[in-house]
Amino acid sequence: MKRKILGMITIVAVILGMGTAVPALAADVTVSIDAPAEASPASDFTVNINITEVTGFDACNYDVSFDASVLRLDSVTSGLIGSTAIPVDVYNEISTGTYRVIQNVPGLTGVAGSGYLAVLSFHVLGAEGDSSAISLSNGMIASNLAEEITATWVSGSVEVTVTPVLVSIDAPDEAAPGSDFTVNVNIGDVTDFDAASYDVSFDTLVLRLDDVTAGLIGATAIPVDIYSEIEAGTWRVVQNVPGVTGVTGSGSLAVLHFHVIGADGDSSAISLSNGVLSNNLAEEITATWAGDSVAIADTTAPVVTITPFTPDPTDNTTPTLTGTATDESNISTVEYKVDDGIWTAATASDGAFDSPSEGYTFTTAALSEAEHTVYVRATDSAGNTTAEVDYASDSFTVQTVAPGDANGDGTVNVLDITRVERAIVALDPETSGSDANQDGVINVLDITRIERMIAGLE
Numbered sequence: 411m412k413r414k415i416l417g418m419i420t421i422v423a424v425i426l427g428m429g430t431a432v433p434a435l436a437a438d439v440t441v442s443i444d445a446p447a448e449a450s451p452a453s454d455f456t457v458n459i460n461i462t463e464v465t466g467f468d469a470c471n472y473d474v475s476f477d478a479s480v481l482r483l484d485s486v487t488s489g490l491i492g493s494t495a496i497p498v499d500v501y502n503e504i505s506t507g508t509y510r511v512i513q514n515v516p517g518l519t520g521v522a523g524s525g526y527l528a529v530l531s532f533h534v535l536g537a538e539g540d541s542s543a544i545s546l547s548n549g550m551i552a553s554n555l556a557e558e559i560t561a562t563w564v565s566g567s568v569e570v571t572v573t574p575v576l577v578s579i580d581a582p583d584e585a586a587p588g589s590d591f592t593v594n595v596n597i598g599d600v601t602d603f604d605a606a607s608y609d610v611s612f613d614t615l616v617l618r619l620d621d622v623t624a625g626l627i628g629a630t631a632i633p634v635d636i637y638s639e640i641e642a643g644t645w646r647v648v649q650n651v652p653g654v655t656g657v658t659g660s661g662s663l664a665v666l667h668f669h670v671i672g673a674d675g676d677s678s679a680i681s682l683s684n685g686v687l688s689n690n691l692a693e694e695i696t697a698t699w700a701g702d703s704v705a706i707a708d709t710t711a712p713v714v715t716i717t718p719f720t721p722d723p724t725d726n727t728t729p730t731l732t733g734t735a736t737d738e739s740n741i742s743t744v745e746y747k748v749d750d751g752i753w754t755a756a757t758a759s760d761g762a763f764d765s766p767s768e769g770y771t772f773t774t775a776a777l778s779e780a781e782h783t784v785y786v787r788a789t790d791s792a793g794n795t796t797a798e799v800d801y802a803s804d805s806f807t808v809q810t811v812a813p814g815d816a817n818g819d820g821t822v823n824v825l826d827i828t829r830v831e832r833a834i835v836a837l838d839p840e841t842s843g844s845d846a847n848q849d850g851v852i853n854v855l856d857i858t859r860i861e862r863m864i865a866g867l868e
Contacts, residue, residue, distance in 0.1 A: 442564035466520035480536035492523035520554030602656030616672035625662035656690030708792035735788035
């Protein structure tokens with residue numbers, strides 16, 4: 411029974427001189443093996459026998475040799491120089507692993523240009539660690555005048571090595587605190603897979619593994635026989651496909667179900683170790699195991715405070731307010747608005763918003779005489795902005811005329827008593843200074859309050 415072994419063939423060029431001859435027509439012609447860089451054991455690959463600029467080419471013969479225990483030559487087909495096909499008249503095994511190839515272009519016009527003499531089709535018989543030269547010897551190129559065209563012949567060699575199957579963690583870049591997420595344990599192209607065991611490790615202060623469920627290669631489920639915590643933060647997973655037919659293809663071995671117990675700014679690697687893959691002949695499949703990591707996203711908005719403005723009421727129409735903004739991440743901006751106005755940038759107290767705790771300050775535009783409310787919000791470096799229900803706010807009254815100064819002349823005296831009396835009986839309009847006791851109503855209580863102020867009792 412032939413068994414496929416995953417692998418690759420690396421071609422290493424070796425230049426072999428074919429001897430010295432007297433040039434007949436052309437110089438600097440090179441004939442060389444052009445094999446692929448990689449090929450899998452039990453696979454097929456082709457090799458071009460290239461030829462550089464040649465003039466008057468008519469015919470050639472050469473021997474191709476290789477290790478018959480590693481490679482099998484299945485066919486030799488025509489080449490092409492420019493637009494002219496170069497037929498293969500005959501190829502024949504003259505000894506084990508050595509084939510003689512004879513080619514001749516019909517007619518006597520000759521062919522000029524570059525291209526390839528023939529295509530060799532090989533099948534890989536060898537296993538990992540085998541190697542074989544692919545050499546050219548006894549080469550002769552004839553011109554259409556029956557003269558030899560001198561050439562350099564370049565051979566090659568192949569080595570059979572295993573290409574590891576890639577098993578890798580596919581974790582999200584970020585996960586929110588308190589959230590759940592899944593991670594695939596992916597597997598690349600594998601042949602005759604039957605079973606696997608591996609360890610999954612992570613930071614238990616950041617993540618909790620809640621479950622490990624079956625993966626899928628092609629249309630075949632890959633059951634999880636057992637998963638168990640062998641030490642804090644390291645779980646061993648064992649999987650086995652029922653039967654011994656084996657599974658071929660790519661997909662996932664398992665799905666890991668995590669819950670985030672860490673906070674903003676935490677992170678955890680999710681690594682794979684001690685991994686073993688088995689084929690259906692109980693042989694190890696060489697693999698590369700690659701981990702990943704997940705960061706805990708910052709989803710928390712900054713907390714903002716504001717220092718209550720004093721005095722209240724105030725005659726300052728452009729008050730300056732201060733406060734602080736704090737967060738797990740750096741504060742990037744602080745903004746304020748007055749009443750239903752537009753958001754305006756505040757200034758960092760230390761000159762720049764670049765740390766998790768920042769003082770801020772701002773001076774409003776000129777405010778009218780009225781009660782005003784100032785709102786403040788902040789945004790952190792992760793883009794989280796304080797929600798409306800969490801805005802910092804402060805309300806205060808702007809009053810440019812002092813309570814009791816009913817006529818607004820800057821002095822509280824008997825003239826203000828008369829002015830309040832006239833306002834009460836609607837002979838004069840009400841003024842902000844008329845409301846001496848600041849209860850929102852202008853009446854005789856304000857007259858008494860002014861009298862007490864004049865007398866120095868208040």
